[in-house]
Amino acid sequence: MKITIAKTAGFCMGVRRAVDMVLDAANTSDTPIYTYGPLIHNPQVLEMLETKGIFRLDTIPEKGTGLVLIRAHGVPPEDETALKQAGFSVINATCPRVVRVQMIIRKFAQKGYATIIIGEENHPEVKGLLGYAQGNGHTVTAMDQFTALPVFENAVVVAQTTQNTALYDEIKAFCAKHRPHYQVFDTICGSTERRQQEVRHLAATHDAVIVVGGRQSGNTRRLAQVAAETRAFTTHIETVSEIDFTALAGFRSIAITAGASTPNWIITDTCSRVARHLEHQRPVAGAISRIQGFFLKTNLLLALGAGSLTYACSVVQQLPRTWIHAAIAMLYVFSMQVLNNMFAVKSDTYNHPDRAGFYRRHRPVLALLALSSGGAGLYLAYTTGVMSFFILLVMSLLGLSYNLKLIPKGWGRTQQIRRIKDIPGSKTLLITMAWGVVTSILPAVDTRSVPLWMAVAFLYAAGLVFSRTAFFDIKAIQGDRIAGRETLPILLGEKKSFVLIRYVLIATLVLLAGAWPAGLSFSLTWLLALVPGLMLVLVHFFGKDSRISGTQMEFMIESSFLLTGVMAAIL
Incomplete structure (x- = not known):
């Protein structure tokens, strides 16, 4: 069974712009917010906006207060004038096209x-x-x-x-x-042309086409119409619950596309559920997919990657190759990541529906595992030295307080920052710093480490972790914006964030190239350089091609951290 996601599926530029504008207004303003008519033609997005306190205004009252966003479709000029005369502040979110x-x-x-x-x-x-x-x-x-x-x-x-x-x-x-x-x-719109061209190609090369999007969406209906004009079986759905899996069971290849007003989380959910329902046709691939999903959802793969990176950083610093610091890093990262995911269920509902469901179902067990792992990590750190224990304790307390409201409500009328997570861009930067400390500085605290090599190890780890975290933040930008999380990609924008990631990975390669003349062994230098080089290729590839499933993409990026330990162990 082959499942292909169209490159052009999902929000077009105009829809993304309108949704971003209304969410940014909701996240930064205390005044009532309305959209004049439905912002876009997608019932799930409109339902989400209502949960954010953003309601629809279908008629223009004589008097009104608050913000009104003109929808992406635009309105007659007299309507915009009437809204302003009624007393509303008007934000025009009409698509530039x-x-x-x-x-x-x-x-x-x-x-x-x-x-x-x-x-x-x-x-x-x-x-x-x-x-x-x-x-x-x-x-x-x-x-x-x-x-x-x-x-x-x-x-x-x-x-x-x-x-x-x-x-x-x-x-x-x-x-x-x-x-x-x-x-x-x-x-x-050029986006419309590309979508229709791609769906014609997909319909000609696949047995069935699933078109996802609102039934009131004109561009979505036309995608279904274009696909139906070919030989392929075509079905137009609003949600995955409408799919007739019996009808799809006999097909060997399925293409999934979506209208310009369909959000990423619905496309992702459709792809993952279609794959799960049809796994019986490919039992080996299905088993592999389930194993991958388990390691990703439980953060075991990420924890193993942290241990591998710690081992590599110890080799760079020429420290004794003990496994205790790798174990500390694994336990710490596992604990913090699980706790973070528990608090991020709201955004994961849109970014990772499967993971959000997993954490809702197993919350007590996961909480116990996270706290136990954190305690075990602290104990191991204590056995290596008081300083290591103290550093890890401070990091753990900061991690635990990341989502807590530390500043009481009411301290300042326009106060927006009450938690560490409310600081714009804090997530990406704090994760990078935490990994850098636990993978390279903790192992050197109670041993004799040359400051130069400790700095090289720290910057190498930080470069990899920053690139990985920022990349996943880009992929989660829709859900994070809905949840009100101001990650680095939301501040910089998607394009600038991709450019920054590439520069950081290139800088990491330059760092290793400079460390070789300074005394780092040639073989270790180039073996470790393979990892940021691989990540550079993966980030470029995944940034261009949206047809790769989220599980495959995440598994390959996370697995790159395992390679650091493998490369270091080769020597």
Whole structure:
């Protein structure tokens, strides 16, 4: 069984921008927040917004207070004016691609041109566009409707940004031949074109296509329509509960795509559940997937990676190759990561639905394991020396207090920071520092370590951990924003964060290259350099290709830490 996720599946730029704007407003403002009409056409996202206290305003009252966001589809200009006159602060979240079409229509309407919109008359975007046509707008959804219109002296032809590209190409060709005096503009969003092209390719190369998205979403319905025009079996669902797995059982390859208003968590949930239901067709691969999932959800793989990295850092510092410090690192990382995941269930509901469910079901057992592991780590640290114990105790207390509200409510009217986790970007940086200390500084505290090699080991570990943490923060950006967590990628943006990760990994390679002339053995230098080199390749590959399942991606990144210990053990 082959399952492929479309590269173009999920939020387009305009939808992501609108959702980010409304969530940022909710996370930073105490005033009532509304969206004028549904922000996007996805019921799960709208339900999520209501849980954040963001409600829908369907009519404009005479008087109002608070913030109102204009949805991604846009609205007629008179509606925006009425909202401001009613007393609302208005944030315009109209997609920039739609704004371009609005400006084209306004420009030519002012010159007396008729406006012909290829789109659904009752679609919110088209309703908004008609508001700029100064009463001389016409909508069509088929070629015969277009030819039935009177021949205007002057007309501008545009398309709803999510319109079927094949229909618009046909109308453009007709205009070039029979209406050459019409002004025709290519206004279908590039994202829409790419989605439709990709779904045609996927439908031609797969037995079945699952299209995920709201039934009121025009672009999602058209994706299903395009796929259905091929030989592939096609089903359009809003949630994975609607899938007929009996109908899918006989297919050898399934493609999953999603509309521009479908969030990542629904796509991820669909992919994982389809894979689980169809595992009986490939028992070996299914068993491997379950083992991978167990090691990832329980954080055992990450803990083993911490132990391996600690061993490698001890080799770099030429310390005795005892396993006690590796065990301390494993126990500490396991304890802190499990506790962090327990507090992160809200964001994991959107980022990792499977993991969120796992932690809800086994919360008492996991809490006991985390506390026991933390205590065992402290005991082992005490056996190595009082200083090691004290450092680890402070780190553990900081980790335990990360999610706790340390500053009482009411200390300042605009107070936003009450917990360590509320400090913007703190998660990525604190995890990096904690790993650096436990993997490289603790082993050197009670032994004679050359400061140069301790610094090299610390920076090497910190570079790997920062890159790994920041990468997963990028992948979790939607859920973290919903939960109100200000991670580094939310502050910097996705593109800048990827650039920063690449620079950090390259700097780690340069660090090792500089350590070789300073006395680090040639073989150790280049063996350890393989790990940041591999991570650089993986981050680049996974950043470009969204078709890799989340479990495979996470397993490969986390496994790279195991390689550090393997490389060090080779010597």
